[in-house]
Amino acid sequence: MNFLAHAYLSGNNEEILLGNFVADAVKGNGWKKYPQDIQTGMRLHRLIDVYTDRHPVFKRSLGRIRNSFGKYSGIVVDIYYDHFLAKNWSDYSDTKLTDYADYVYRILQDNYETLPERTKRMLPYLVSLNWLVGYANFSELNLVFYGMDGRTGLKSGMKKAVKVLKENYTDLKLDFVEFFPELITYSQSELERLINSRE
Numbered sequence: 001m002n003f004l005a006h007a008y009l010s011g012n013n014e015e016i017l018l019g020n021f022v023a024d025a026v027k028g029n030g031w032k033k034y035p036q037d038i039q040t041g042m043r044l045h046r047l048i049d050v051y052t053d054r055h056p057v058f059k060r061s062l063g064r065i066r067n068s069f070g071k072y073s074g075i076v077v078d079i080y081y082d083h084f085l086a087k088n089w090s091d092y093s094d095t096k097l098t099d100y101a102d103y104v105y106r107i108l109q110d111n112y113e114t115l116p117e118r119t120k121r122m123l124p125y126l127v128s129l130n131w132l133v134g135y136a137n138f139s140e141l142n143l144v145f146y147g148m149d150g151r152t153g154l155k156s157g158m159k160k161a162v163k164v165l166k167e168n169y170t171d172l173k174l175d176f177v178e179f180f181p182e183l184i185t186y187s188q189s190e191l192e193r194l195i196n197s198r199e
Helices: 005-008 016-026 029-035 036-054 056-087 097-110 117-128 138-151 158-167 171-199
Strands: none
Touching: 005 016, 005 036, 005 056, 005 138, 016 036, 016 097, 016 117, 029 036, 036 171, 056 117, 056 138, 056 158, 056 171, 097 117, 138 158, 158 171
16 A cells, blocks of 8 residues: 555554554564554554555455566555555545645644754655645656656556556456455554553
């Protein structure tokens, strides 16, 4: 899962959301220097990633695009799933996506000094280009993939990711619709367990 899904799966605690959002930018044991709720968010992020990578539906999605993206297929499917979440946001939340995105951006900006350096560098683009809302649109999704392809030295093939998404749209959407409710249930259970284990 990518940024939008990780934020969504964090519940209502802002520090847990912050930790879940930035976890990929914190390497090794670096997470241990953060406050407890941020640590919980980082731990939840890693549990979500492991659950997702092992899930048969996610693996099915990988199989649909592996010939196009090889070892980068997991990253591409993560972003595809954020697209489906953004595009169908009202199926999962009563809050408007634009309002929710502003809420996430505020949390990141209010905690700027706490952010890992990688997230600090990314934040201006995240906010000015409104990535969390833009995931819903092919044109803005295309910009995300082009940028990521550039960061891989044009080796990932991600510049064609929107084209491949369109070609497999119905099947990939069905995968997401089957998978995401299971991920929500898993994440809620694991978050409750993580919080209770601290008490």
